[in-house]
Amino acid sequence: MRRGELTDQAWSRIEPLLPAGTRRGRPWRDHRLIVNGILWKLRTGAPWRDLPERYGPWQSVYDRFRRWQADGTWARLLEHVQVRDDAVGAVEWTVSVDSTVVRAHQHAAGAAKKGAAPAAAAAREALGRSRGGLSTKVHLACDERGRPLSVVLTPGQSGDAPRFDEVMAGVRCRTRSGRVRTRPDRVLADRAYDSRAIRGHLRRRGITATIPQAADRVRNRLAKGSRGGRPPAFDPNAYKQRNTVERSINRLKQWRGLATRYDKTAHSYMAALTIASLMIWLATK
Structure with a gap:
């Protein structure tokens, strides 16, 4: 086992869940070897064609990566690990939310437009353009141990607050009894998420909000005197x-293939984020 590859313990947890069978009459190449090849690519950020020969033909590794992204295998693996940890009480239901901007390499802009206008195609692939170049924003929710629970991709110039509901909708952990848990006990977020809509959304769902007030909202409330009402609980x-969400972002960005986006499509980049999230869950004791 080389550095960064699956440990025996991690492999034993995901091996039973991987697709079995043959493809076009030919047996699958060893799953563990293929997964390790995918991890090497994401860890280094190298092109698929530069994959070391020990992992087999790069086309086979890339095909498995895309095939399992399309049929939801990566998402099911992550869900299985979350279910198992929640069943033994290892999931912390205090959720932190934040976002980070990822610079996109120029090769990421080559996805097929399929008749759409360039701006619409870029938005569909979660690519934004500014003076700094192309970028993608990763909106993340994680548990108290810094393990990703929900990831949403948007163009880099997107704001944080407008995507809050979408991020929270992705917090879904199926318990062993089959019930899907979607409501954390508490949500922690910075001032970028200080809005009446977000606080009202959390209040209606019975979730405790721990969000500091933005300075302009504090000034406006004080200027109104007694009509300004009481400040929200904090x-x-x-x-x-x-800061657990910031540490989670740092762990994701240790993967060079994620710290800079090279993937042309949002689906491929999301698959890479899902695999990295899976590895974080598997590595957490």
Whole structure:
């Protein structure tokens, strides 16, 4: 086993869930070898064609990566690991939310337009253009141990607050009894998420919000005097744990193939994020 490859313990957890059978009459190449090849590519950020020969033909590795992205295998593996950890009480239901901008390489802009206008095609592939070049924004929700629960991709210039509902909708962990848990106990977020809509959304769902007020909203409330009402409840001690989402982002960006986006399509980049999230869950004791 080389550095960064699947450990025996991690392999034993995902091996039973991988697709079996043959393709066009030919047996599958060893799954573990293929997965290790995919991990090498994502860890280094190298082109698929530069994959070391020990992992077999690069076309086979790439085909398996795309095939399992299309049929939902990567998402099912991540869900299985989350279910198992939640069943033994290892999932923390204090959720932190934040986002990060990922610079996109110029090769990421080559996806087929399929008749769409260039701007619409770029938005569909979660690519935004600014003075700094192409970029993608990764919106992330993670548990108290920094393990990703929900990921949403948008163009790099997108705001954080408008995507909050979409990020929270992705927090879905199926318990062993079959029930899908979608409601955290508490949500931690920074001032970028301080809005009446977000606070109202959390209040209606019975979720405790730990979000500091933005400075302009504090000034507006104080300027109104008694008509400004009381400030929203805020627990500074609980807010100290918000940095778990920043640490989770740092762990994802340790993968060079994720810290810079090389994938042409949003589906491929999301698959890469799902695989990295899976590895974070498998590595957490």
